[in-house]
Amino acid sequence: MTDKETPTQRSYRLGQTSIAARPLEPALYLVATPIGNLGDITLRALETLAGADVLACEDTRVTRVLLDRYGIVTRPYAYHEHNADEAGPRLIAALDRGQSVALVSDAGTPLVSDPGYRLGQLALEAGYKVVPIPGPSAPLAALVGSGLPSDAFLFAGFLPVKEKGRRDRLAELSKIPSTLIFFESPHRLGDTLVIAADVLGPTRSACVCRELTKTFEEFRRGSLGDLAQQYQDATVKGEVVLVIGPPDYDDVPAAVDVDILLKELSQSMPATKAAAEAARLTGLSRRDLYQRLVELKDGDAV
Secondary structure, X not given: OOHHHOOOOOEEEEOOEEEEOOOOOOOEEEXXXXXXXXXXXXXXXXXXXXXXXXXXXXXXHHHHHHHHHOOOOOOEEXXXXXXXXXXXXXXXXXXXXXXXXXXXXXXXXXXOOOOHHHHHHHXXXXXXXXXXXXOOOHHHHHHHXXXXXXXXXXXXXEOOOOHHHHHHHHHHHOOOOOEEEEEEOOOOHHHHHHHHHHHHOOOOEEEEEEOOOOOOOEEEEEEHHHHHHHHOOOOOOOOEEEEEOOOOHHHOOOHHHHHHHHHXXXXXXXXXXXXXXHHHHHOOOHHHHHHHHHHHHHOOOX
């Protein structure tokens, strides 16, 4: 990533037509790339990939397939969780030299459950502009294809690997009045659905979204209980996004009821313990409940 390693040809190809890409101002560009179907790339993303002085990616082999498809000759450099401590400063140094840096993940939008978050923080701390180039996103594709409510949703990344961690995390999220979106390993999907049915209830609506935008794309909808039975002993292949609908309205504690509970608990125990007990009883976030208790005390409501 030196001055001599900038691209010699700033262009991309659509069909048989070669299109010139304009040089970019020095900044970190976060470029969303296809999650399966290479045709989902945006024109702005292509121009950014072709015009950037430096292109960083998770796996150069994966990114090379995309670049070759669109005739982009930029040489990609590896930036991933295993070399971030070394590669990150080199990319910031490129910005220091006045170069433009584009970052892509293997698929989808960088920084979403992705080591690119660290690079984005480094660039901001160094005072550089960070420019999102939006496009494909697996969580959003799963949400809109699931048929579940999309007016309020929470993307929660990957659930913990260990069973207790998964149970605890799902319990924390159980009362949130929003659709929940998770990435999940195909090898853990069956067990996760069993745990989710136990913690969230077997009648809660969900959708298993597999191989999004690819040849064998699949949306399997049903209750958590039904899906747990379908996948418990199944061999699952490909990338999976699990979407779980919000709880029934009656299952979500009203704000006034939560305030009353916090007041009662705080009469007999410290604020931290009161918040922890309220979290156990309601399924709400302990941190949020503690903050609410502090607000109630500050307002002389307790």
